[in-house]
Amino acid sequence: MSKPIATDQSQCFDPDGKAIPCQGTGQDGETRTGAPWPEPRFTDQGPCVLDNLTGLMWTKDANPEEFPLSWEEALAAVQAMNRDQAHGYSDWRLPTRPQLFSLISHTEINPALPKGHPFENVFAGYYWTADSCARFPNQAWYLHLGGARVFSGMKHGSYMVWPVRVDEPGPWRMAAPTGDRFITHENWAEDSLTGLGWMQTSSLPAKPVSWPQALELVRKLNEDDAMGFNDWRLPNIRELDSLIDLAAHTPALTPGHPFPHVELGYWSSTTSVYDPSYAWVLYTQDGRIGVGFKTGEDFFAWPVRSL
CATH class of the missing domain: 3.10.100 (Mannose-Binding Protein A; Chain A)
Incomplete structure (x- = not known):
C-alpha cells in the first residue's frame, strides 16, 4: 500500500481567496491527510x-x-x-x-x-x-x-x-497500478494501492457544483452517516491524482475500475495558492491537474475516506 503524500497546505481559504480559520471547513488545510514529510525533507x-x-x-x-x-x-x-x-x-x-x-x-x-x-x-x-x-x-x-x-x-x-x-528507497513508495487494485463493498470501493475508500457513485450530486457546494455536500453526507460512515471528505489533490493510471485514458483510471460513471472534472479540497480564489481540479479524461474558479459550478465532488 502506498498512501498518497500529504500536501504541505496548512491554511484554509474562503471562496474569494481570503484566509480563514480551518476548523470545520473540511479543506485540505484542516484534514491534513496523507503520508507525512520527514524532517529534514x-x-x-x-x-x-x-x-x-x-x-x-x-x-x-x-x-x-x-x-x-x-x-x-x-x-x-x-x-x-x-x-x-x-x-x-x-x-x-x-x-x-x-x-x-x-x-x-x-x-x-x-x-x-x-x-x-x-x-x-x-x-x-x-x-x-x-x-x-x-x-x-x-x-x-x-x-x-x-x-x-x-x-x-x-x-x-x-x-x-x-x-x-x-538512490535508496525512502519511507514513501510509488506503487504501480494493478488490474485488481479495487475491492468493492456496498456502494463504495477500497483502493488497495492507497488505502483510500471512494464512493462508487462518483458524481454527487448528478450535476456540477461550486467548490463551497462540494465541501457542503460532503459535510451533509457525514451528518446523514452515508453508507454507515461519518468520515467522508473532499479529497486533496494528491489523493485525487492517486486514482490516475497514466497507461489509460477516457477515463485515465485502471481498466476494470468499479466506478460506473466517471465525470470529466473533480474538485479537490486543496486551494491554489497561486490565486486562492481557485482550487485544484483533476481532469479524468487523461489525468491533467489544473484549477477551477471556486464559485463556478463547473466540477463534481467525489467523496473519499481513509481506511
Whole structure:
C-alpha cells in the first residue's frame, strides 16, 4: 500500500481567496491527510540532493542543460550524463510524472517547491517528465514549477530538464497500478494501492457544483452517516491524482475500475495558492491537474475516506 503524500497546505481559504480559520471547513488545510514529510525533507550532498521522503536523488542544479529542449533531446541529454558518469553516477533519468510531482509544494509558488529547499537555478516554468500521454502518444507530460499545474504537450515542444536517479528507497513508495487494485463493498470501493475508500457513485450530486457546494455536500453526507460512515471528505489533490493510471485514458483510471460513471472534472479540497480564489481540479479524461474558479459550478465532488 502506498498512501498518497500529504500536501504541505496548512491554511484554509474562503471562496474569494481570503484566509480563514480551518476548523470545520473540511479543506485540505484542516484534514491534513496523507503520508507525512520527514524532517529534514532534503539532504544536500553537494552537486546532488537526496529527497528523504522518496529516496530520489536530484541534481542540485535544477536546470543543468541551461536551455529548454524537446522531449527527445531531453532523453538524449540524460543519456549523455550517464555516459559521462555525471556526479559519479550512470543511472540518471528523466523523472516520471509521479516522481516530479512528488517534489511539489502546495504552499509555495515561483517555484512551487518546499520551503527551504536546497535546489539552485530553478526555472519557474515547465519541466518535462519521462511519461508519454496515453490519449495523445505524440505528447508527453510536463509540470509547471511556477504554480504546479500538470499538463501534456507536443514532444517537439521545448521545456526544461531536471535529471533524477533512485538512490535508496525512502519511507514513501510509488506503487504501480494493478488490474485488481479495487475491492468493492456496498456502494463504495477500497483502493488497495492507497488505502483510500471512494464512493462508487462518483458524481454527487448528478450535476456540477461550486467548490463551497462540494465541501457542503460532503459535510451533509457525514451528518446523514452515508453508507454507515461519518468520515467522508473532499479529497486533496494528491489523493485525487492517486486514482490516475497514466497507461489509460477516457477515463485515465485502471481498466476494470468499479466506478460506473466517471465525470470529466473533480474538485479537490486543496486551494491554489497561486490565486486562492481557485482550487485544484483533476481532469479524468487523461489525468491533467489544473484549477477551477471556486464559485463556478463547473466540477463534481467525489467523496473519499481513509481506511
